Amino acid sequence: MDPATREWQALDRAHYLHPFTDHKALGEEGSRVITRAEGVYIHDSEGRRILDGMAGLWCVNLGYGRHELAEAAAEQLRELPYYNSFFKTTHPPAVRLAERLCTLAPAHINRVFFTGSGSEANDTALRMVRHYWALKGRPHKQMVIARENAYHGSTVAGMSLGGMAPMQGQGGPGVPGIVHVPQPYWFGEGQFGEGRECTPEAFGRECAAALEAKILEVGEENVAAFIAEPVQGAGGAIIPPESYWPAIKAVLARYDILLVVDEVICGFGRLGEWFGSQHYGLEPDLMPIAKGLSSGYLPIGGVLVGDRVAETLIEAGGEFFHGFTYSGHPVCAAVALKNLELLETECVVERVRDDLGPYLAERWASLATHPLVGEARSLGLIGALELVADKASGRRFDKALAAGNLCRDLSLEAGLVMRSVGDTLIISPPLVITRDQIDELVARARRALDEAARRLSATDQGPSVGRVS
Numbered sequence: 001m002d003p004a005t006r007e008w009q010a011l012d013r014a015h016y017l018h019p020f021t022d023h024k025a026l027g028e029e030g031s032r033v034i035t036r037a038e039g040v041y042i043h044d045s046e047g048r049r050i051l052d053g054m055a056g057l058w059c060v061n062l063g064y065g066r067h068e069l070a071e072a073a074a075e076q077l078r079e080l081p082y083y084n085s086f087f088k089t090t091h092p093p094a095v096r097l098a099e100r101l102c103t104l105a106p107a108h109i110n111r112v113f114f115t116g117s118g119s120e121a122n123d124t125a126l127r128m129v130r131h132y133w134a135l136k137g138r139p140h141k142q143m144v145i146a147r148e149n150a151y152h153g154s155t156v157a158g159m160s161l162g163g164m165a166p167m168q169g170q171g172g173p174g175v176p177g178i179v180h181v182p183q184p185y186w187f188g189e190g191q192f193g194e195g196r197e198c199t200p201e202a203f204g205r206e207c208a209a210a211l212e213a214k215i216l217e218v219g220e221e222n223v224a225a226f227i228a229e230p231v232q233g234a235g236g237a238i239i240p241p242e243s244y245w246p247a248i249k250a251v252l253a254r255y256d257i258l259l260v261v262d263e264v265i266c267g268f269g270r271l272g273e274w275f276g277s278q279h280y281g282l283e284p285d286l287m288p289i290a291k292g293l294s295s296g297y298l299p300i301g302g303v304l305v306g307d308r309v310a311e312t313l314i315e316a317g318g319e320f321f322h323g324f325t326y327s328g329h330p331v332c333a334a335v336a337l338k339n340l341e342l343l344e345t346e347c348v349v350e351r352v353r354d355d356l357g358p359y360l361a362e363r364w365a366s367l368a369t370h371p372l373v374g375e376a377r378s379l380g381l382i383g384a385l386e387l388v389a390d391k392a393s394g395r396r397f398d399k400a401l402a403a404g405n406l407c408r409d410l411s412l413e414a415g416l417v418m419r420s421v422g423d424t425l426i427i428s429p430p431l432v433i434t435r436d437q438i439d440e441l442v443a444r445a446r447r448a449l450d451e452a453a454r455r456l457s458a459t460d461q462g463p464s465v466g467r468v469s
């Protein structure tokens with residue numbers, strides 16, 4: 001090992017508490033030190049070049065090493081490195097970014113509230129929907145319905161809105177007044193569910209019916225909003241059945257409830273439209289955004305606010321006591337603005353829709369025949385592989401085998417960052433990936449699967465179908 005790597009690892013172990021990390025395990029294994037990146041590749045301190053199949057954390061949409069973004073930051077740092085927009089002040093980068101975002105968003109969205117992250121965006125959305133109903137003279141409409149296994153961030157409100165049991169089991173009680181309904185996870189909870197014989201379409205409608213049942217149980221008069229990601233990302237790249245969103249829209253149309261669509265992952269081209277809501281024809285009242293807004297180059301998020309809510313807030317007068325020191329930070333805003341310009345002039349979103357998304361779909365689907373793979377799904381540039389011990393029954397591996405983590409680690413050895421969520425492997429590469437790089441990504445994923453199959457077949461767990469290619 002390179003001495004520099006050893007030193008970084010020692011300092012890291014001694015001083016750095018990482019997010020979402022088992023520090024005991026990390027201390028034993030040592031961190032991988034990432035030193036630089038270009039295009040779709042990251043480089044580690046040992047000189048390895050790795051295809052970043054996750055675009056960092058679903059955010060580096062434009063890829064690494066874009067000098068235009070660095071220059072936009074440097075220029076703004078020289079001009080005005082910081083000022084706030086509290087107390088009736090503003091500055092050009094935030095104003096221009098707000099205007100630009102509203103031209104990209106669905107027509108009924110004409111205002112933006114800036115935050116520093118996706119979690120803060122969801123905190124803002126939660127406070128805003130509750131405040132909205134209070135202003136409307138209906139202060140009892142405070143309940144928010146979210147989904148099981150959703151991810152809306154890691155602040156107390158983000159964790160509470162999210163439906164991830166391990167997160168909710170730590171750090172004490174979350175924000176009250178949030179309830180969860182089933183997720184549209186066909187592979188995991190539909191297809192092989194107990195005694196179930198239904199189609200993805202019927203399952204999608206069943207999930208929407210569960211939302212309606214929850215509204216009736218809680219009482220429409222108590223429900224402020226329903227919040228959901230267009231495609232659940234961190235939950236396992238869960239692409240809902242085609243019937244799901246139309247059925248959800250039909251339910252919401254029957255009740256006076258706000259719709260919050262968390263676009264933190266799906267926004268800025270991931271599904272081949274500027275926003276996931278446009279892919280699914282949704283008209284959200286609020287859209288939390290972050291990540292791809294700046295391609296992850298600087299931290300910035302926000303909430304796109306539809307006219308119904310924005311005009312109520314404005315017309316009611318009085319202050320909304322909410323905001324962050326770095327809301328609309330000028331340097332982050334300048335970088336985000338340049339990022340949007342590049343996405344637009346380079347037709348990145350259209351390319352995902354018309355070329356790269358369909359190409360990934362075809363190549364990714366070729367992994368479905370692998371003995372370890374129960375399902376290979378993708379939409380735009382997000383994809384998942386479901387690992388199974390038995391393809392016919394969808395039987396999973398024993399949890400103790402940690403098949404997902406094994407595949408993830410082998411994938412890294414094969415030169416590809418994939419992420420594992422249980423026994424689901426997920427990808428979300430930079431939107432500037434080429435067709436050749438997609439071929440490389442799929443070849444590396446296959447190599448990891450082959451090696452995992454070899455190792456897992458040494459256990460009595462399988463894989464029990466087919467031959468390791």
Ligand SMILES: Cc1ncc(COP(=O)(O)O)c(C=O)c1O
Nearest residue numbers: 117118119151152153264265290
């Ligand atoms: C859908 C969604 N919402 C919110 C967040 C939280 O964003 P941040 O990590 O910027 O706080 C994430 C992060 O992965 C996310 O995937």
